[in-house]
Amino acid sequence: MSRTRRTALPRRRVRQVALAGTALLAAALTACSGGADGGSDGGAKADAKNKPAMAVSVNLTGDQVKAGEPVKVTIADGKLAQVKVTDGKGGELAGQIAADGKTWTSGRNAAPNADYKVEAQNTDSQNASTQFKTSAADKVNKVSINISKGSTVGVAMPVSLVFDNPVKNKAEVEKQLKVTTSNNTEGSWGWFKDYSGNDRVDWRPKDYWKSGTDVKVEMNLNGVDSGAGGGLFARDYSTEFKIGKDRRMEVSLDTKKMSVTEDGQVVKTVPVSAGTPGGQKASWSGKMVLMAKEGTIRMDSQTVGLGDAYDKMVDYSMRLTWSGMYVHAAPWNAANFGSANTSSGCVGMSDANAKAVYEQVQAGDPLEVVGSGSKGKADLGNGYGEWNLSWDAWKAKSALAGAAQNG
Numbered sequence: 001m002s003r004t005r006r007t008a009l010p011r012r013r014v015r016q017v018a019l020a021g022t023a024l025l026a027a028a029l030t031a032c033s034g035g036a037d038g039g040s041d042g043g044a045k046a047d048a049k050n051k052p053a054m055a056v057s058v059n060l061t062g063d064q065v066k067a068g069e070p071v072k073v074t075i076a077d078g079k080l081a082q083v084k085v086t087d088g089k090g091g092e093l094a095g096q097i098a099a100d101g102k103t104w105t106s107g108r109n110a111a112p113n114a115d116y117k118v119e120a121q122n123t124d125s126q127n128a129s130t131q132f133k134t135s136a137a138d139k140v141n142k143v144s145i146n147i148s149k150g151s152t153v154g155v156a157m158p159v160s161l162v163f164d165n166p167v168k169n170k171a172e173v174e175k176q177l178k179v180t181t182s183n184n185t186e187g188s189w190g191w192f193k194d195y196s197g198n199d200r201v202d203w204r205p206k207d208y209w210k211s212g213t214d215v216k217v218e219m220n221l222n223g224v225d226s227g228a229g230g231g232l233f234a235r236d237y238s239t240e241f242k243i244g245k246d247r248r249m250e251v252s253l254d255t256k257k258m259s260v261t262e263d264g265q266v267v268k269t270v271p272v273s274a275g276t277p278g279g280q281k282a283s284w285s286g287k288m289v290l291m292a293k294e295g296t297i298r299m300d301s302q303t304v305g306l307g308d309a310y311d312k313m314v315d316y317s318m319r320l321t322w323s324g325m326y327v328h329a330a331p332w333n334a335a336n337f338g339s340a341n342t343s344s345g346c347v348g349m350s351d352a353n354a355k356a357v358y359e360q361v362q363a364g365d366p367l368e369v370v371g372s373g374s375k376g377k378a379d380l381g382n383g384y385g386e387w388n389l390s391w392d393a394w395k396a397k398s399a400l401a402g403a404a405q406n407g
Contacts, residue, residue, distance in 0.1 A: 052077055054126035058118055060110060060134075067112035067134040068225045068232050071095070073104045079123045080104055088115035108176075109223035112137040112234050139231025141165040143219060145239055152244040155210070156289045157364025158384050159203040159217050159239075167191075167199040168227025170399035176221050179203050182214040190397030194381045195322035204386045204394055208366065211263075213243040244362050249290075249327075251347050253283065253371030256338045258327075258347065260357065268360070270353040271338025273330065275345040277373030283345050284325050285374030287387035290365045291319040293358060299324075316354035320367060321383040327367070329354035341373060 055076035060069075071093060073083050079101030085093040093116075095106035101123070110116060113136040119129045146160040147153060159179060167173055174189050187205040194200035203217070217240070221233035251258045253274055260268040275283030294317045317328040330348025337349060347369075349357070366387065377388050386394055395401055 051124055051126075054078070054120075054122050054124070054128055056080075056120050056128055058130055058132070060116075060132050061130070063133040065110065065132050065134045067110045067114070067137060067223055069109055071106040071110055071116070071118065073118060073120055075102055075120070075122060081121045081123045081125075083121075084119045086117050086119075087111070108220060109225075110134050111223035112140075112232050137232040137234055139165065140234045141167070141226045141231045143221070143233075143237050145217075145219075145237060147217075147239055147241045149239045149241070151241040152362065153241055154290065154362050154364030154366065155208040155243055155246050155248070156287075156366035156384070156387060157209070157243075158289070158386060159215075160200065160384065161202070161219070162194050162196065162198050162200045163226070163230070164198070165226060165230040166228075167201075167230055169225055169230075170199075170201070173221065173224055173226065174201065174399045176219065176224055177201070177203070178218045178220070180216045180218070182212075183210060185209065185213060185215075188395045188398050189400075190386060190394050191399055192380050192397060195379070195383075200381060202384070202386055206391050208246070209243040211243055211246045214240070215243065216240045244364070247361060247365045249357075249361070249365060249367040251283075251367065251369045253277075253285070253341060253369065253373045255371070256336075256341060258349070258357075260360065268356070270349050270357065272347050272349045273333050273336040273338075273343050274341040274347050274369070275343050275374070276341060280375065281344045282373060282375040283341070283343075283347065283369055284321060284376070284378040285369040285371075286377035286385070287366060287368045288320045288325075288378070289384035289387070290327075290361055290363055290367055291321075291383055292363050293318050293361070294326075299326075315351065316358040318358060318361065319383075321378050323378065323382050325378070325383075327354075327357065 057074050059072040071085050073080070080097050083095065083097065083104040085095065085106055093106040093108055093110070095104050097104045112134050115131065115133050117129065117131050119127065121127050142164040144162045147157065170191050177189060179187060185205050187203050189201050189203050191199070191201045217238060219237035222236045224233045226233065246263050248261050249258060251272060251274060256272055256274070258270050258272045259266050275281050296313055296315045297317045298312070299314045300311045315329040317326050319326055325345050327347045329351045330343065330346070331351050333343060333348050334350060336342045378385055380386065
């Protein structure tokens with residue numbers, strides 16, 4: 001985003017000219033070093049009197065301005081030297097003066113329900129200022145972020161944003177999303193539908209994160225229009241997090257075992273019983289991400305469309321999909337650990353092994369299910385399924401990639 005050019009203001013006495021309406025020709029300004037009644041520099045005083053007044057226009061005026069568009073300042077004669085647009089909270093809308101010096105445009109839109117002050121100066125050191133106020137948004141869109149500020153997550157955790165309302169202007173929204181890392185990690189945003197049915201955009205690295213990476217996410221959305229039916233965003237969002245230990249899990253449906261590796265070395269192998277092959281009770285396969293450690297929870301088969309197959313409290317529960325696939329303790333199925341897949345879709349193990357794994361892993365650790373007898377890969381939005389796509393396929397889901405191709 002371009003920044004407003006900052007030019008030191010001359011130490012002169014200048015009369016401020018108020019802007020009212022879209023354009024106003026300013027009265028003649030005195031811009032000399034002496035006082036109003038004369039000074040030692042008579043030539044400068046005479047020149048200042050002969051200069052035309054500064055006339056500028058602002059595209060947004062009044063006290064009920066509709067938000068959601070950039071601020072544009074235009075000078076009638078001469079050139080702009082600097083423009084500053086600030087809101088009532090001290091925030092500044094950065095912008096850029098065009099190459100011909102005639103216009104200045106903010107890099108971001110005016111936000112809803114905000115007071116703005118516009119201050120302009122031309123190359124002859126004449127100043128002008130005005131104010132305007134934007135009205136509240138008719139409809140406000142909001143964002144849910146999957147990673148809380150200060151978290152440490154595993155090497156597969158994507159940045160995931162789910163929107164309350166539809167996002168039609170996906171490219172405009174994506175332009176305002178920025179991921180900064182401590183080691184220049186390559187990654188891309190991708191759009192799709194969340195399991196809830198809402199619009200969602202995730203940022204996934206090309207490969208799994210490197211352990212120790214620091215990540216900052218800035219969502220400069222205040223004043224951005226979601227498009228038809230979505231409304232305006234009325235605030236910015238941000239989060240920061242760190243990538244923890246490189247820990248990965250693999251479940252083999254063939255051997256009925258789960259292995260845990262750290263930094264490429266196997267540190268634990270446990271017997272398991274996964275989903276029953278041949279129907280809806282089979283496990284999902286492919287690359288998944290440990291979404292959250294939920295501890296002891298009630299699992300009711302009726303909530304996932306499996307009738308009255310089970311309803312019980314389950315310990316050491318670790319979520320893999322929104323549809324209800326977990327890794328957890330399953331002491332009632334002890335006879336089948338390591339020998340048969342007979343669960344209702346989850347990966348079960350003994351209390352002792354589940355406790356040990358639960359204490360060892362973190363949200364964001366990858367888990368891959370391999371072997372035969374699965375019901376295929378879960379939908380992209382059913383958890384964090386982006387790792388099942390090739391890098392090129394994932395990049396193609398960026399709205400900006402699509403805009404570039406269409407352009």
